[in-house]
Amino acid sequence: MADAVVSDVKTPAVGRRVGRRSVSRHRSIVGFLFALPLIAVIAGLVVYPAGYAIHLATLNKSMQHFVGFDNFRFLFKRNTFWMVVEQSCLFAVTAVIFKAVVGFVVAHFVHNIPQKGQRKWRGMLLVPWVIPPAMSTLAWLWLFDPSYSAFNWVFAHLGIPQVAWLGNAYWARFCVILVNVWVGSPFFMIMYLAALKSVPEQLHEAAAIDGANWLQKIWYINLPMMRNIIQITALFSLIVTFANFDIVKILTNGGPVDQTHVFGTWAFTLAIWGNDIPLGASVSLFMAPILAVAAFFILRNVRKRGNEA
Amino acid sequence: MAQVALRNIVKMFDKTPAVQGIDLDIADREFIVLVGPSGCGKSTTLRMIAGLEEATSGEIYIGDQLVNDVPPKDRDIAMVFQNYALYPHMTVYENMSFGLRLKKFPKQEIKQRVEAAAQILDITNLLDRRPKALSGGQRQRVAMGRAIVRNPKVFLFDEPLSNLDAKLRVQMRTEIKKVHQKVTTTTVYVTHDQVEAMTLADRVVVMNAGRIEQIGPPNELYHNPKTRFVAGFIGSPAMNFLPARIVNGGSNLAIRLSEKLSLPVPESRTARYKPYIDKEIVFGLRPEDIIEKRGAVPPGSAAFDVQLDVVEPMGMETMVYFIVDGIEVCGRVNPTAAKEAGENMDLVADMTHMHLIDPATDQVI
Numbered sequence: 101m102a103d104a105v106v107s108d109v110k111t112p113a114v115g116r117r118v119g120r121r122s123v124s125r126h127r128s129i130v131g132f133l134f135a136l137p138l139i140a141v142i143a144g145l146v147v148y149p150a151g152y153a154i155h156l157a158t159l160n161k162s163m164q165h166f167v168g169f170d171n172f173r174f175l176f177k178r179n180t181f182w183m184v185v186e187q188s189c190l191f192a193v194t195a196v197i198f199k200a201v202v203g204f205v206v207a208h209f210v211h212n213i214p215q216k217g218q219r220k221w222r223g224m225l226l227v228p229w230v231i232p233p234a235m236s237t238l239a240w241l242w243l244f245d246p247s248y249s250a251f252n253w254v255f256a257h258l259g260i261p262q263v264a265w266l267g268n269a270y271w272a273r274f275c276v277i278l279v280n281v282w283v284g285s286p287f288f289m290i291m292y293l294a295a296l297k298s299v300p301e302q303l304h305e306a307a308a309i310d311g312a313n314w315l316q317k318i319w320y321i322n323l324p325m326m327r328n329i330i331q332i333t334a335l336f337s338l339i340v341t342f343a344n345f346d347i348v349k350i351l352t353n354g355g356p357v358d359q360t361h362v363f364g365t366w367a368f369t370l371a372i373w374g375n376d377i378p379l380g381a382s383v384s385l386f387m388a389p390i391l392a393v394a395a396f397f398i399l400r401n402v403r404k405r406g407n408e409a
Numbered sequence: 410m411a412q413v414a415l416r417n418i419v420k421m422f423d424k425t426p427a428v429q430g431i432d433l434d435i436a437d438r439e440f441i442v443l444v445g446p447s448g449c450g451k452s453t454t455l456r457m458i459a460g461l462e463e464a465t466s467g468e469i470y471i472g473d474q475l476v477n478d479v480p481p482k483d484r485d486i487a488m489v490f491q492n493y494a495l496y497p498h499m500t501v502y503e504n505m506s507f508g509l510r511l512k513k514f515p516k517q518e519i520k521q522r523v524e525a526a527a528q529i530l531d532i533t534n535l536l537d538r539r540p541k542a543l544s545g546g547q548r549q550r551v552a553m554g555r556a557i558v559r560n561p562k563v564f565l566f567d568e569p570l571s572n573l574d575a576k577l578r579v580q581m582r583t584e585i586k587k588v589h590q591k592v593t594t595t596t597v598y599v600t601h602d603q604v605e606a607m608t609l610a611d612r613v614v615v616m617n618a619g620r621i622e623q624i625g626p627p628n629e630l631y632h633n634p635k636t637r638f639v640a641g642f643i644g645s646p647a648m649n650f651l652p653a654r655i656v657n658g659g660s661n662l663a664i665r666l667s668e669k670l671s672l673p674v675p676e677s678r679t680a681r682y683k684p685y686i687d688k689e690i691v692f693g694l695r696p697e698d699i700i701e702k703r704g705a706v707p708p709g710s711a712a713f714d715v716q717l718d719v720v721e722p723m724g725m726e727t728m729v730y731f732i733v734d735g736i737e738v739c740g741r742v743n744p745t746a747a748k749e750a751g752e753n754m755d756l757v758a759d760m761t762h763m764h765l766i767d768p769a770t771d772q773v774i
Contacts, residue, residue: 305494308482309484309508321496
């Protein structure tokens with residue numbers, strides 16, 4: 101808050117400009133050279149695989165001939181593809197919303213725990229996020245087992261009809277999202293907790309004196325102050341959730357009848373099991389434009405408001 | 410508008426006492442300043458009035474209502490914080506109107522009130538800005554505006570000027586005084602700056618170590634401090650304190666400061682100090698009561714001759730420091746009369762303004 105408007109200091113004295121420009125050019129070349137190793141690593145690990153995926157997507161099944169957009173044309177005609185698009189969006193958006201809500205609420209609870217016991221709770225609440233998801237998903241798989249699962253056992257004792265957790269398409273989608281929320285909300289919790297801690301306590305005190313109750317403090321103070329973190333966390337999580345593989349793969353493997361497949365698992369199924377690597381590459385490439393649109397909308401406001409607080 | 414009363418307020422943080430039994434009555438429309446060094450409990454006291462801290466024991470009244478269990482939002486108070494605590498995501502207008510909007514005031518009235526307050530504070534042209542785009546002084550005004558708009562029973566100021574630079578601080582001090590003259594609301598103002606306290610207050614409350622040392626109008630605290638702490642805290646440069654002994658010097662009493670230096674006690678004080686003859690006491694005299702000798706020594710004053718140790722010209726006056734029995738003493742002399750360091754100078758002490766302190770109790774005798 102203390103740094104006032106100092107951002108628009110421009111236009112140095114005209115006489116100095118030439119010298120300064122050559123110095124700055126020299127400096128930027130040196131800077132570029134220093135950044136070059138990193139640029140090379142990024143190029144090797146990101147640009148090359150991405151380019152290779154695009155290349156693969158233009159080949160035929162046996163990877164012998166260039167077929168242009170034929171793979172995409174083929175995909176567009178398949179109902180399963182559109183189902184996967186729909187499921188991926190549903191999965192990612194629902195899961196991120198719930199993760200954000202759960203993370204936000206839990207962050208507020210943790211924030212209000214006295215400082216002494218807070219570390220302990222923070223540590224414990226992070227556990228779902230720290231366990232490798234492949235392992236924890238296996239535990240969930242047993243919990244959802246139709247005949248021997250803990251859930252159905254409880255239901256049986258309560259006289260509630262048993263649920264075919266992973267056998268019914270809607271329940272299976274619910275389960276996949278539930279596990280994803282369970283794994284992912286601690287990350288939101290920790291991000292939101294950090295954001296919450298950076299909201300000056302005096303703003304809450306000022307709001308209290310201005311007559312705000314706890315809900316109004318959250319709505320008028322915390323939410324706007326945490327806005328950037330909320331948006332950026334949501335975006336990153338959206339990307340990761342969209343590309344989720346392990347949970348779906350282990351819990352349902354896309355079933356029943358492909359009704360829980362997301363891009364990652366379906367691409368894997370097509371490419372590795374179906375032996376059609378170009379088609380799998382085409383499917384996975386489809387994530388990029390969808391995420392780009394999401395990123396545009398979410399980040400649109402972030403830069404504008406970047407240094408407001 | 411309301412009076413505020415504190416009855417035997419105690420505040421403990423875990424087992425550390427911050428405030429140890431405060432009684433204070435603040436009249437309606439009065440401007441009270443709580444002043445004291447860091448950690449004396451003045452901010453804690455203010456925060457208890459605001460309801461941001463809970464009193465461990467004792468009673469707090471605003472108006473006639475006991476407010477110990479009333480949350481801050483229902484106490485009808487407004488507070489100006491040290492770092493302003495403006496909402497960074499709101500414009501000045503939104504900041505100022507926030508409290509009214511929460512209380513669901515009609516839009517038209519909110520607008521009127523904000524504009525009226527903005528007029529008083531001269532910030533009408535800033536209403537659309539965000540706090541980030543304001544200078545420190547402007548933020549300070551907005552923070553005050555947010556308080557004024559609410560038209561509360563009590564204004565609370567928590568060291569509102571300590572984040573400003575020296576020049577702006579003086580300017581805003583005057584501003585606050587002006588605002589209080591226009592918007593006469595009961596005000597409790599916390600500061601560690603005794604000049605701020607003296608200039609603003611109707612009555613000053615000097616606090617030390619969680620207790621009230623003395624309550625009184627600024628001039629009374631200056632002229633008649635009741636304790637050594639108040640005597641030393643109010644006034645700048647601070648009062649000189651010297652260990653001394655009262656001796657019976659023939660017809661009159663005298664203060665014996667060292668082997669060489671004894672100063673006569675004025676006749677008016679003789680009766681008051683008689684019981685302390687031959688006892689160790691602390692002699693206190695303000696620098697402004699030690700001046701250069703001009704012709705004949707006036708009655709009640711005593712002339713003496715010292716070797717100057719340090720000389721500090723301040724422009725309108727010059728501070729001279731000399732040593733009495735190992736203790737540095739400060740005097741305030743006319744620049745034209747001041748001698749150089751190392752030279753001898755004739756000074757006059759106005760003994761009618763002296764204070765004697767009992768070292769056992771630290772009370773002024």
